Amino acid sequence: MSTYAQKRGFGATLWDYLTTVDHKKIAILYFIAGGFFFVLGGIEAMIIRIQLAIPNNDFVSAGFYNEILTMHGTTMIFLAAMPLLFGFMNAIMPLQIGARDVAFPFVNALGFWLFFFGGTFLNLSWFLGGAPDAGWTSYASLSLASEGHGIDFYVLGLQISGFGTLMGGINFLVTIINMRAPGMTYMRMPLFTWTTFVASSLILFAFPPLTVSIFMLMFDRLFGSNFFVTAAGGNTIIWEHFFWIFGHPEVYILILPAFGIFSEIIPVFARKRLFGYSSMVFATVLIGFLGFMVWAHHMFTVGLGPIANAIFAVATMAIAVPTGIKIFNWLFTAWGGSVSFTTPMHYALAFIPSFLMGGVTGVMLAVAAADYQYHDTYFVVAHFHYVIVGGVVFAVLGGLQFYWPKMFGTMLNETLGKITFWLFFAGFHLTFFIQHFLGLWGMPRRIYTFLPGQGYELSNLVSTIGALLMAVATVVLVINIIITVKKNERIGNDPWGDGRTLEWAIPSPAPFYNFKQLPLVRGLDPYWIEKMEGKKGMTPAEPLGDIHMPNSSIIPFIMSFGLFVSAFGVMYRLDYAWGLPVLIIGLVITFGSMLARSLKDDHGFHIHKEDLIDDDNEKGVKA
Amino acid sequence: MVNTQTNSGNPETDLKYRRKKNAEEMRHQVISFALMIVFTLIAFLAVGYEGFSAWFAVPFILVLAVVQVGFQLYYFMHMSHKGHEAPALFMYSGVLVAFLTIICFLTIIWW
Structure with missing residues (x-):
């Protein structure tokens, strides 16, 4: 197959991406869609900050502010942070374990398109009568009272994209369990693979509660059921429990892959093996386990009673222990290493204290009695932005700079990268540090304006200036990407020079079959081991042979599109006569394409070994 | 699965071993099947019997149900392998x- 490298027109490229089942291309799709939603959520954040820059501002109305605030949270969590991390998982994890693709390439594509159509559906609410306005948590009594179709967009959009996420998570689990290269035991897996594994199992267990509760909310709003309607014997607290049984593991789904990315960056640029590898694995699993025992700490003021509050408070504080193990391991990895201060390393080193601050305020919030004071103030806003921006967003930005060569075969500019970093770092602390104090001084969250003379003016202005810096940093990043793509200077396998794991042993970007011959893994950091023994590449674990590859397919796109169509039908069923037919047509499209997929055998194709030998400028064959 | 593995060079021994293994497994399956039927009968009796209040009968049949799920998984779906x-x-x-x-x-x- 030497046709894949030839120049193509735009239409052919578009068709290629619409039908691709290649995990590396799906990763790029996740980055494009996730990046778009990240910018969208960022614009919403800027509107929030502009509105709050001065007291009594009327930049946006109160109702529109609620919509902006809801969509900022929902977009950033579900449509930006998770897809961007899924992008990294797709792009890197199969390479790290020496696999040729994920276990179910078709399902992988389906997962992306479900997310894409769900996210698109949710954001179409801006043009179709108003966005959801009950906060990203969408607490039931409030969201049931919300007029218009905003909450319906939330419910249906998140349901569709949630299916996609669940499929992605299961796919990663099966891949990691079944498709590791010879010699890649569990305790030789790179930390990013481990965190992908644990985050995927959290997805497996946390998303069903979300699916169930969203279905209940959907039936309450659109089909006349009474799960959360107290007047009819329902119970509104059930939503809160279900939401947080999902919602708390969700924040670990976000932060664990971020931990994984930093655990890859720090050893490479400290030129040392990750300190305490087994304790890192242990801490990752323990965080995942404890993550399911603590959801009610979001509900201390609901009135669960002192015993329940005390149990959840203690369980929450316990999470500080494995997290502390990780912090010390990162410090000891860098300690005494020959540290090179590249852009990814800047993010990694800034992450440690920034995230630590978020962790400390987390323990403060875990004290149930004190939480009555902090609850619903800007202190909480400061806390979760410190962990999510200081943890996840730093990881995404640092990981982008770090893995960009492996994904695209070019290097992002280091100087511009450092400018982005410093602007973002300064802006981040400027924005959110002061919000701790705003909260302690009594400023409630989710208010659209505040009065002059209450001592909030200067701090809010400072916060807005910080947000502007972050926006500028993002613009510099975009410029950096454009320049890099335009220049297109190709680089080799291991552009950072000290790559330790398998992905750096193969060309950048990886060929579509990833490994000509599966590599033999002889220990943790397999590529580093080979380099230390003076070898140039991995030792193959198998003779060169034909490679079985999956065929591309447009069916995942059509399948997801069907659900997208039927979501409109569900929503407008009672308003318009065409609602019910559209609902049925959409489901027919989805189930029809599922039937087509089931009835038509698709055996994929083989790359023949003669083509593999020819298909390289290098002489001989490498793993 | 396990009963089709051949790890000695001697086909005679393997066959013998497999036969023994299969017979043993069959015995387990029959025993657990019989037990499951008995448990189901007991469950019906416990609900039907006037002397047991719901506070005893419901947890009791739940326990029986859990045991049956265990039998199903370990003896019929080979999770013990x-x-x-x-x-x-x-x-x-x-x-x-x-x-x-x-x-x-x-x-x-x-x-």
């Missing part, structure tokens, strides 16, 4: 999460 560690891990984790949810509903939502 090697190579089922990952499914077992994930099933028990799922059971734990579901259990926590139910406990939460029973203790702090409805009562």
Whole structure:
């Protein structure tokens, strides 16, 4: 197959991406869609900050502010942070374990398109009568009272994209369990693979509660059921429990892959093996386990009673222990290493204290009695932005700079990268540090304006200036990407020079079959081991042979599109006569394409070994 | 699975071993099948019997149900064999999460 490298027109490229089942291309799709939603959520954040820059501002109305605030949270969590991390998982994890693709390439594509159509559906609410306005948590009594179709967009959009996420998570689990290269035991897996594994199992267990509760909310709003309607014997607290049984593991789904990315960056640029590898694995699993025992700490003021509050408070504080193990391991990895201060390393080193601050305020919030004071103030806003921006967003930005060569075969500019970093770092602390104090001084969250003379003016202005810096940093990043793509200077396998794991042993970007011959893994950091023994590449674990590859397919796109169509039908069923037919047509499209997929055998194709030998400028064959 | 593995060079021994293994497994399946029928009968009797209040009968048949699920998984679906560690891990984790949810509903939502 030497046709894949030839120049193509735009239409052919578009068709290629619409039908691709290649995990590396799906990763790029996740980055494009996730990046778009990240910018969208960022614009919403800027509107929030502009509105709050001065007291009594009327930049946006109160109702529109609620919509902006809801969509900022929902977009950033579900449509930006998770897809961007899924992008990294797709792009890197199969390479790290020496696999040729994920276990179910078709399902992988389906997962992306479900997310894409769900996210698109949710954001179409801006043009179709108003966005959801009950906060990203969408607490039931409030969201049931919300007029218009905003909450319906939330419910249906998140349901569709949630299916996609669940499929992605299961796919990663099966891949990691079944498709590791010879010699890649569990305790030789790179930390990013481990965190992908644990985050995927959290997805497996946390998303069903979300699916169930969203279905209940959907039936309450659109089909006349009474799960959360107290007047009819329902119970509104059930939503809160279900939401947080999902919602708390969700924040670990976000932060664990971020931990994984930093655990890859720090050893490479400290030129040392990750300190305490087994304790890192242990801490990752323990965080995942404890993550399911603590959801009610979001509900201390609901009135669960002192015993329940005390149990959840203690369980929450316990999470500080494995997290502390990780912090010390990162410090000891860098300690005494020959540290090179590249852009990814800047993010990694800034992450440690920034995230630590978020962790400390987390323990403060875990004290149930004190939480009555902090609850619903800007202190909480400061806390979760410190962990999510200081943890996840730093990881995404640092990981982008770090893995960009492996994904695209070019290097992002280091100087511009450092400018982005410093602007973002300064802006981040400027924005959110002061919000701790705003909260302690009594400023409630989710208010659209505040009065002059209450001592909030200067701090809010400072916060807005910080947000502007972050926006500028993002613009510099975009410029950096454009320049890099335009220049297109190709680089080799291991552009950072000290790559330790398998992905750096193969060309950048990886060929579509990833490994000509599966590599033999002889220990943790397999590529580093080979380099230390003076070898140039991995030792193959198998003779060169034909490679079985999956065929591309447009069916995942059509399948997801069907659900997208039927979501409109569900929503407008009672308003318009065409609602019910559209609902049925959409489901027919989805189930029809599922039937087509089931009835038509698709055996994929083989790359023949003669083509593999020819298909390289290098002489001989490498793993 | 396990009963088709051949790890000695002697086909005679392998055959013997497999026969013995299969016979043993068959015996387990028959025993657990009989027990499951008995458990089901007991469950019906416990519900039907006037002397047991619902507070005894419901937890009692739940216990019987759990035992039956265990039989089903381990004797009929071969979870006792090697190579089922990952499914077992994930099933028990799922059971734990579901259990926590139910406990939460029973203790702090409805009562």
